[in-house]
Amino acid sequence: MIDQTVTTRTVVSPPLGLLLHLKLTLFRNRLRQLTDQTPLQLLLIILFVGTIWGGLYLIFDHVFIFMGRFQEQAVIAIPYVFHIFFAAMTLLLAFSTAILAYGALFSREEPAFLLAAPNPPRNVVGIMYLESLFFASWSLVLLGMPLMLAIGHVQGLPWHFYPIFILAFLGFVPIPGAIGLLGALCVALFAPRRPKRIAFIVGGALLAFLIIWWGRLWDASAMHLSKDWISHFLEELRYVKAALLPSSWVARIIQLSIEDQPAGALFYLGVTFSTSVFVSWWATMITARWLIPAFGRAHSAPNRSKRYSGWASRCLTQFAFFYLPADMRALILKDVRSFLRDPMQWSQLVILFGLLSLYLIYLPRSRPEGFTVEWKALICFLNYGAVTLILSTFTSRFVFPMISIEGRQIWLVGLWPLSRARVIIAKFLYALTLTAVAAMSVTVLSIRALNLPLVLAIAQGCATFASCIGLCGLAIGLGARLPNFREDDVGRIASGVGGTVNLIASVCLVALGVGLFGGICLSLVRSGNLHEITLTSLSLFIALICLSLSTAVVSMTSGLRAFRTQQF
Numbered sequence: 001m002i003d004q005t006v007t008t009r010t011v012v013s014p015p016l017g018l019l020l021h022l023k024l025t026l027f028r029n030r031l032r033q034l035t036d037q038t039p040l041q042l043l044l045i046i047l048f049v050g051t052i053w054g055g056l057y058l059i060f061d062h063v064f065i066f067m068g069r070f071q072e073q074a075v076i077a078i079p080y081v082f083h084i085f086f087a088a089m090t091l092l093l094a095f096s097t098a099i100l101a102y103g104a105l106f107s108r109e110e111p112a113f114l115l116a117a118p119n120p121p122r123n124v125v126g127i128m129y130l131e132s133l134f135f136a137s138w139s140l141v142l143l144g145m146p147l148m149l150a151i152g153h154v155q156g157l158p159w160h161f162y163p164i165f166i167l168a169f170l171g172f173v174p175i176p177g178a179i180g181l182l183g184a185l186c187v188a189l190f191a192p193r194r195p196k197r198i199a200f201i202v203g204g205a206l207l208a209f210l211i212i213w214w215g216r217l218w219d220a221s222a223m224h225l226s227k228d229w230i231s232h233f234l235e236e237l238r239y240v241k242a243a244l245l246p247s248s249w250v251a252r253i254i255q256l257s258i259e260d261q262p263a264g265a266l267f268y269l270g271v272t273f274s275t276s277v278f279v280s281w282w283a284t285m286i287t288a289r290w291l292i293p294a295f296g297r298a299h300s301a302p303n304r305s306k307r308y309s310g311w312a313s314r315c316l317t318q319f320a321f322f323y324l325p326a327d328m329r330a331l332i333l334k335d336v337r338s339f340l341r342d343p344m345q346w347s348q349l350v351i352l353f354g355l356l357s358l359y360l361i362y363l364p365r366s367r368p369e370g371f372t373v374e375w376k377a378l379i380c381f382l383n384y385g386a387v388t389l390i391l392s393t394f395t396s397r398f399v400f401p402m403i404s405i406e407g408r409q410i411w412l413v414g415l416w417p418l419s420r421a422r423v424i425i426a427k428f429l430y431a432l433t434l435t436a437v438a439a440m441s442v443t444v445l446s447i448r449a450l451n452l453p454l455v456l457a458i459a460q461g462c463a464t465f466a467s468c469i470g471l472c473g474l475a476i477g478l479g480a481r482l483p484n485f486r487e488d489d490v491g492r493i494a495s496g497v498g499g500t501v502n503l504i505a506s507v508c509l510v511a512l513g514v515g516l517f518g519g520i521c522l523s524l525v526r527s528g529n530l531h532e533i534t535l536t537s538l539s540l541f542i543a544l545i546c547l548s549l550s551t552a553v554v555s556m557t558s559g560l561r562a563f564r565t566q567q568f
Contacts, residue, residue: 101128331416463545
């Protein structure tokens with residue numbers, strides 16, 4: 001008889017802290033790689049963030065100084081600013097976290113590896129939730145920090161206002177993040193093969209809701225002839241001040257800090273943090289409970305793509321590009337479908353221009369006479385700068401890779417019934433149409449909200465359209481001149497050497513355009529009349545148009561010459 005002893009080994013699962021340490025190590029290594037290989041790109045990113053922060057700080061600072069002139073109105077208006085700001089951030093953070101959490105849990109290879117290891121699902125959900133929360137909260141930090149510094153500087157607030165404000169931000173972010181995590185779980189369970197379509201529908205519904213709501217505010221603020229217009233206006237805003245909304249708690253924290261009541265602010269801060277911890281734990285446990293079934297459904301649900309005929313994208317292409325021949329529309333149809341199928345592209349465009357549109361819609365149209373000539377010119381100048389800066393970011397991130405994204409199958413271009421020149425032109429017209437529709441829509445809102453004179457309105461509209469031509473031509477031309485056919489990821493292509501060169505060139509073009517447009521506004525202000533164009537402003541306007549058009553022509557010509565000689 002041979003005794004056989006069976007030895008059992010207890011497998012200990014790695015704690016969440018170890019996974020978090022590994023994530024931080026990967027992030028640190030990525031930063032080190034970025035510093036060693038592309039230091040110019042890192043420096044440019046820091047410069048961009050600093051410029052945006054500085055610009056937002058100056059805008060908020062001037063806004064609060066202007067509101068401070070009307071002390072009675074400011075007492076009512078400033079709390080509403082924070083209520084509306086955090087209510088909007090709740091929707092945007094929940095939506096962006098849902099997209100990032102779905103991609104982190106159900107679209108990458110990392111969750112499958114972690115689930116195959118001796119690792120509880122709650123740790124997988126927890127680390128992916130923290131990662132999604134980190135990347136989704138950048139917009140709130142980018143907008144919130146200048147807002148904090150501006151109001152603290154204008155009102156001379158005590159030192160404890162700043163740490164309380166920062167803690168309020170940190171306590172608020174997980175609440176919409178938990179909502180987004182549960183939304184990603186619901187999509188994986190009930191619509192596993194249609195996450196992008198669900199994201200598109202939800203995003204469109206949120207955008208439509210915000211537009212309708214802000215439109216009602218706009219109509220209420222336009223009732224200046226009625227004695228009770230302020231009551232109508234505040235009646236429309238009553239929902240954002242509901243006592244059970246987390247955004248109301250954060251706004252209350254800031255308001256009490258401004259009023260130098262730290263005890264009351266700490267009470268609401270405790271309520272916010274306790275709620276954040278509870279909803280985060282609750283959402284993580286629920287997602288972990290259903291993670292395995294949701295993961296299986298996301299990867300094994302029957303594919304319904306055969307039922308999709310693509311009629312919507314075909315109709316959209318036929319309508320938007322009616323001025324192009326059929327062969328070029330066929331090529332653009334592929335790009336339109338790629339754009340609609342990638343939520344990272346259309347969601348960023350909708351969010352950026354949606355926020356800018358909401359800001360422009362809220363400009364008081366009922367009292368345009370309240371703006372002096374200097375204020376109209378200044379706001380017009382700032383609006384043009386904001387639109388062109390967003391355009392440069394979008395074209396560098398999504399338009400530049402349009403040539404390289406064809407990847408290793410770029411040799412198929414030679415088999416298309418199109419010459420290489422027509423391929424470049426089709427890509428350019430597609431990008432120009434997309435950016436021009438978004439930019440000109442925002443510009444028209446700006447002109448209407450400010451009730452600009454005809455001269456300044458024409459100048460802003462033509463300058464914005466010329467900037468679209470210049471930035472799209474620059475991105476397509478450099479994309480053909482400096483392609484990267486080895487990568488199939490848009491982000492990696494945009495962050496490469498060619499993308500960095502295009503980003504620098506786009507920033508230089510925007511800087512020159514903003515400088516020339518600022519000269520136009522300054523010339524009209526000095527003349528004391530925005531209705532009549534001066535010789536100086538006309539010269540600067542012609543120089544701005546020539547700059548944009550020449551940049552597009554030179555870039556496209558250089559890119560086409562290089563694209564014709566490419567060996568696929």
